[in-house]
Amino acid sequence: MKNSKLSGMAAVASALTLTLTLGACGSSGPQDTTADAGSPTMWALTGANEAVTGASVESWNAAHNDAAIQLDYFANDAYKTKVRTAIGAGEGPTLIHGWGGGVLQSYVDEGHVMDLTSFLEENPEVKERYIPAVFDNGVIDGTSYALPYTGMQPVVMYYNKELFEQIGAEPPQTWDELMDLVPKFNEAGIAPFALGGQSKWPNLMWFSYLVDRVGGPEVFKAILDGEEEAWSDPAVIEALTMIQELVEADGFINGFSSVAADGGADAALLYTGKAAMLLQGAWVYQTLKNDAPDFVSSGNLGYLNFPAVEGGAGDPENIVGNPSNFWSVSASASDEQKDAALEYLKDGLYNEEYTQDLIESGAIPPTVGAEELLAQSEDKDFLTEVYTMATEAPSFQLSWDQALSPDQGSAMLANLDRIFLGEITPEEFAETMNGTLGE
Structure with missing residues (x-):
């Protein structure tokens, strides 16, 4: 466990160092040299979760040369404008960062994001890892279109x-x-x-x-x-x-x-x-x-x-x-991009290293049974209080x-x-x- 923890911390540090070289809008993130134009793309936000996302993609790319994710970062305000325009033009990323709610509803109404029902039926452990109240923010009219990936x-x-x-x-x-x-x-x-x-x-x-x-x-x-x-x-x-x-x-x-x-x-x-x-x-x-x-x-x-x-x-x-931020998968992506994105959602999120990095960054995983991990953190006072605030709020x-x-x-x-x-x-x-x- 100790070696894994050091590895996770090193990955975050590596990603943070990398992102310091990136601009605030439209800057390229970790990439694999074998990736091509058919690789899955991801647009993420600069700021609090940047290092964790970067470390996750960097680790994923190292193990998946044939499905390396092309990551770009955007500042919050710039992203909200750019992503809606790009998605409407059929030029959005494979993995779409979002918040759920009415914006997700608009994507669903316009057919821009994938229905994740079959994916979740084939991989029930994915849904089971999330706190239901958080998971439900990616559900529109009873159907799942987005999965949490940041802290509560x-x-x-x-x-x-x-x-x-x-x-x-x-x-x-x-x-x-x-x-x-x-x-x-x-x-x-x-x-x-x-x-x-x-x-x-x-x-x-x-x-x-x-x-x-x-x-x-x-x-x-x-x-x-x-x-x-x-x-x-x-x-x-x-x-x-x-x-x-x-x-x-x-x-x-x-x-x-x-x-x-x-x-x-x-x-x-x-x-x-x-x-x-x-x-x-x-x-x-x-x-x-x-x-x-x-x-x-x-x-x-x-x-x-x-x-x-x-x-x-x-x-x-x-x-x-925000109960969390969410990844949706673009309906206009190629089959290869969709397959790679779904594999990342299954295996790249909330594995031991990802969850550990998230907690070490000062975030609260929206996952079942996180209390024990939070109690071991140097930030346990803040994290535990906010976890309780979020899970017990009427x-x-x-x-x-x-x-x-x-x-x-x-x-x-x-x-x-x-x-x-x-x-x-x-x-x-x-x-x-x-x-x-x-x-």
Whole structure:
């Protein structure tokens, strides 16, 4: 086991070194010199899981010269635009990174991804390794089209313990406590919250949590179901109002609309002491381990679930985020590419080395029985707490921009950006978004 562990760590280190030479968008990853134009292709994201994915593909290619995977990395925002265009033109990758939800539904409706039913029937151990609630996010109308490949990723509120000690405060358990902290941190010359507003999707974490805490998960379900005037639900209006009150109180770092999350600039504000708190996905822990290991190992990093809203209908144990990221297989790939991709999904994911590398990176495998492995990790406190948070939450709501259709998700992010910038009112947001219902 020890040698295997060292091998896994070496693979991650090797992949990380390799990826440092790659650009943020459209850069080539590990390749095998015997691969040809008929080899399976994979588009993955830069960032938290990059080293694990790179190590996995590098290991796979070394053992499968006849089916070496051609890996390209893309930054999050660039990928979302490029992949939809490429898939629509029949030029997408063999292995398609996704989040499930409405975007996956659109691929299914347009016949762009493979039905994995026969594959899973022939290889029942593949389905059995996943936590059912996570696996189900790759299921559309009872049929599987995507399989998880990254860690579970609920959105977590991170905080800098040293900055809290500096002003003599405790982390907020309620929204009122959060708002009370804002002037205290500002008076100390510390931004209460970091926010990657330029990327827009981090804004959604605030919106989805507040709607849930105020009105419960039923509010977003009505939106998903396309119910008439669903965006005008009082919980939506109240959540948007609370966001604008937080912005007006200088709750976020000055210039937040120019901060990009893709490169980890929002996380850097936390560990450099410029911001006291950050609402971001569990994947940011991997970023912090890589970019600020001393900050993590010193014990200065704190984390908790999103605060409760007093009088709200939502359970404060509910979470939002991404149960995992998923691989789908392109329906337009050649038979050889499909066969190789399916073999990788069966044998390349969640083998001993892959799972070990994932945990060592600071991620939480969405697999059955992971508790024992997490308990052996140097990051066991964070990983075990978030694993428990994810598996015991009464509701784990998929990120709304992925749960909704691509058009509606894009409209929501654009208009939510205007809410944060104070350009529109909550009522105007709701009116505009009601017009997208059913898209």
